[in-house]
Amino acid sequence: MALLISLEHLSKTYKMGDIEVHALQSVDLTVEKGEFVAIMGMSGSGKSTLMNIIGCLDLPSSGSYNFLSRRVDTCTRKELAELRNSQIGFVFQNFSLLSRTTALENVELPMLYNRDKKAGSLPALAKAALEKVGLGERMHHLPNQLSGGQQQRVAIARALVNDPPLILADEPTGALDTRTSEEVMELFTSLHKSGKTIILVTHEMEIAQYARRLITMRDGCILSDEPVGKK
Amino acid sequence: MRFSQLFKSAVKSILRNRVRSFLTTLGIIIGVASVIVMVSIGKGAQNDIQNQIKSMGTNIIMIMPGSQNTRGSSMGAGSRQSLTLKDAELIQQVETVIAVSPVTRMSGQLVSGNGNWQTSMYGVTPEYLIIREWSVETGEMFTQKDVQGSSKVIVIGKTIAEELFPGQDPVGKSIRFGKVPLKIVGVLAAKGQNAMGQDQDDIVLAPVKTVLNRMNRVRHIQQIMASASTMNDITKASEEIECMLRNSHGITADDDNDFQIRTQSDIMTRATETARTMTLLLSAIAGVSLLVGGIGIMNIMLVSVTERTREIGIRMAIGARESDILMQFLIEAVVLSSMGGIIGVGISMGIVWAMTALFGLKTSVDLLTIGLALLFSAVVGIFFGFYPAGKAARLNPIEALRYE
Ligand SMILES: Nc1ncnc2c1ncn2[C@@H]1O[C@H](COP(=O)(O)OP(=O)(O)O)[C@@H](O)[C@H]1O
Numbered sequence: 170m171a172l173l174i175s176l177e178h179l180s181k182t183y184k185m186g187d188i189e190v191h192a193l194q195s196v197d198l199t200v201e202k203g204e205f206v207a208i209m210g211m212s213g214s215g216k217s218t219l220m221n222i223i224g225c226l227d228l229p230s231s232g233s234y235n236f237l238s239r240r241v242d243t244c245t246r247k248e249l250a251e252l253r254n255s256q257i258g259f260v261f262q263n264f265s266l267l268s269r270t271t272a273l274e275n276v277e278l279p280m281l282y283n284r285d286k287k288a289g290s291l292p293a294l295a296k297a298a299l300e301k302v303g304l305g306e307r308m309h310h311l312p313n314q315l316s317g318g319q320q321q322r323v324a325i326a327r328a329l330v331n332d333p334p335l336i337l338a339d340e341p342t343g344a345l346d347t348r349t350s351e352e353v354m355e356l357f358t359s360l361h362k363s364g365k366t367i368i369l370v371t372h373e374m375e376i377a378q379y380a381r382r383l384i385t386m387r388d389g390c391i392l393s394d395e396p397v398g399k400k
Numbered sequence: 401m402r403f404s405q406l407f408k409s410a411v412k413s414i415l416r417n418r419v420r421s422f423l424t425t426l427g428i429i430i431g432v433a434s435v436i437v438m439v440s441i442g443k444g445a446q447n448d449i450q451n452q453i454k455s456m457g458t459n460i461i462m463i464m465p466g467s468q469n470t471r472g473s474s475m476g477a478g479s480r481q482s483l484t485l486k487d488a489e490l491i492q493q494v495e496t497v498i499a500v501s502p503v504t505r506m507s508g509q510l511v512s513g514n515g516n517w518q519t520s521m522y523g524v525t526p527e528y529l530i531i532r533e534w535s536v537e538t539g540e541m542f543t544q545k546d547v548q549g550s551s552k553v554i555v556i557g558k559t560i561a562e563e564l565f566p567g568q569d570p571v572g573k574s575i576r577f578g579k580v581p582l583k584i585v586g587v588l589a590a591k592g593q594n595a596m597g598q599d600q601d602d603i604v605l606a607p608v609k610t611v612l613n614r615m616n617r618v619r620h621i622q623q624i625m626a627s628a629s630t631m632n633d634i635t636k637a638s639e640e641i642e643c644m645l646r647n648s649h650g651i652t653a654d655d656d657n658d659f660q661i662r663t664q665s666d667i668m669t670r671a672t673e674t675a676r677t678m679t680l681l682l683s684a685i686a687g688v689s690l691l692v693g694g695i696g697i698m699n700i701m702l703v704s705v706t707e708r709t710r711e712i713g714i715r716m717a718i719g720a721r722e723s724d725i726l727m728q729f730l731i732e733a734v735v736l737s738s739m740g741g742i743i744g745v746g747i748s749m750g751i752v753w754a755m756t757a758l759f760g761l762k763t764s765v766d767l768l769t770i771g772l773a774l775l776f777s778a779v780v781g782i783f784f785g786f787y788p789a790g791k792a793a794r795l796n797p798i799e800a801l802r803y804e
């Protein structure tokens with residue numbers, strides 16, 4: 170399988186006044202195309218920091234990050250934005266939809282920032298993405314007219330719409346009840362089956378069981394990395 | 401992001417906060433409206449002054465006595481009595497001059513069988529009508545012969561005809577000016593009010609010699625008016641007149657003129673310049689309010705950027721470049737200020753219309769002013785939108801996402 174992500178001696182240090190917080194300490198990690206990875210660990214162990222760096226939202230303090238054989242840690246802000254737009258779909262715990270903007274318009278948004286997309290094709294593509302997550306009926310609803318599970322599915326449709334190879338999800342079920350969590354995880358599973366690489370952060374072993382590989386973190390280091398999965 | 405998309409989302413977010421957007425643009429609205437109103441009033445006044453000067457006649461050259469110096473203090477233009485009828489005759493010889501008339505003015509009371517009327521009498525020659533471009537409606541203008549013979553004839557203005565001879569033809573009627581009996585030979589065509597609101601039809605024209613010889617009060621002429629044949633001849637004609645008068649008044653090369661020459665174009669230039677300075681001053685003051693309006697926009701845009709930090713974070717997370725965010729807020733600021741500009745133009749048109757319709761103020765709105773005001777309001781938007789938009793664009797995506 171082809172290599173998608175490769176981290177070497179990756180560290181991230183936050184400076185808060187005199188105190189240095191070592192959020193990541195010399196992390197080495199490779200992820201291949203088509204993998205389904207779950208990351209677990211206590212609060213404050215550096216999971217989100219790692220996801221943000223993999224997601225090109227942030228740059229490491231030291232170490233190297235290669236994404237699709239491309240050096241990311243030396244990218245400009247513009248190049249990072251373009252990577253986020255076309256290569257990565259991000260799903261957040263709190264859905265992060267634009268309020269007072271319909272589901273359809275939210276899903277269209279990543280395509281508006283994509284120079285390769287033709288304006289005329291946007292509504293149709295957004296509609297197709299919403300139908301894929303089972304929300305074809307609620308395209309014109311505003312986020313506050315949707316349930317949490319539905320909002321998260323809109324966010325997943327938004328992450329999918331530019332057809333990126335990598336989907337990142339930082340505690341995507343953290344704000345959902347068990348049943349909707351299961352629905353959302355079924356969705357990730359089918360995305361994985363369709364060939365997407367998925368990395369997700371979770372607190373619950375139940376959720377991690379949907380993945381094929383489980384990484385455990387503690388104090389900014391990778392504690393264990395093992396195969397997982399019953400489904 | 402495409403411009404049409406940016407524009408659409410800018411309008412959307414402006415309409416989302418209607419009241420705030422309106423209050424934000426109020427400064428621009430007031431600024432643009434006052435600039436246009438000020439310029440319109442200024443331009444109106446300028447046109448008015450020009451028309452007024454034009455209505456004096458065509459290509460006019462005015463010769464007035466010089467100022468008299470008594471013990472070192474000037475008594476002002478016209479205080480000398482240096483002009484004579486002979487000067488007027490001399491000026492007639494200037495080739496580029498087509499008409500000349502001495503002018504002497506006195507006020508007094510007209511007495512007819514029907515009543516009295518306080519008015520001004522001008523002692524002139526028949527050529528005065530050519531210079532002023534006036535015409536006689538009924539009867540005739542008195543002749544050069546009447547001037548030479550100091551005939552007791554007059555031509556009256558329309559107002560006097562209507563006041564003293566209502567419903568009658570005044571031509572041929574007798575009348576007195578003070579104690580002197582006169583015969584009316586003609587009535588001038590109505591000219592209406594001049595720009596200052598003076599009635600130009602409340603006037604009596606009499607042969608200049610009649611006024612000088614028979615009225616017992618005025619002994620000298622106050623002014624000589626001449627008309628050059630074309631506009632280009634004005635300068636040449638006035639130079640020749642100056643030369644001629646210096647000779648005839650026996651003024652040596654070292655001495656100053658004992659008369660003054662003013663041309664219509666001199667007066668026009670001076671008056672127009674004054675009006676333009678006023679317009680400039682007024683619009684500069686109004687322009688300051690546009691700047692203040694711009695600062696208001698910057699203020700609200702900064703608030704808006706802070707309020708929408710999370711939105712900016714989300715947009716960045718899904719791939720918005722710095723330039724996309726910059727353009728988004730910049731276009732919002734420009735749309736905001738341009739909307740203010742458009743509303744301001746609308747309001748200014750209303751005010752200008754009301755001033756003209758209700759108070760009879762002379763105004764002149766031109767498209768250039770409106771265009772410039774709109775352009776300027778857009779520029780204000782760009783200028784004052786740039787700082788907040790830049791601030792938004794430079795946000796760190798993660799910090800913006802985490803902002804509550
Ligand atoms: N922007 C920041 N500034 C300072 N410290 C931070 C920042 N972000 C995260 N940290 C710290 O880095 C560590 C790892 O945080 P994070 O990656 O969010 O952990 P997790 O997602 O596993 O709960 C924590 O100790 C946290 O306090």
Ligand SMILES: [Mg+2]
Binds near residue numbers: 216217218
């Ligand atoms: Mg976290």
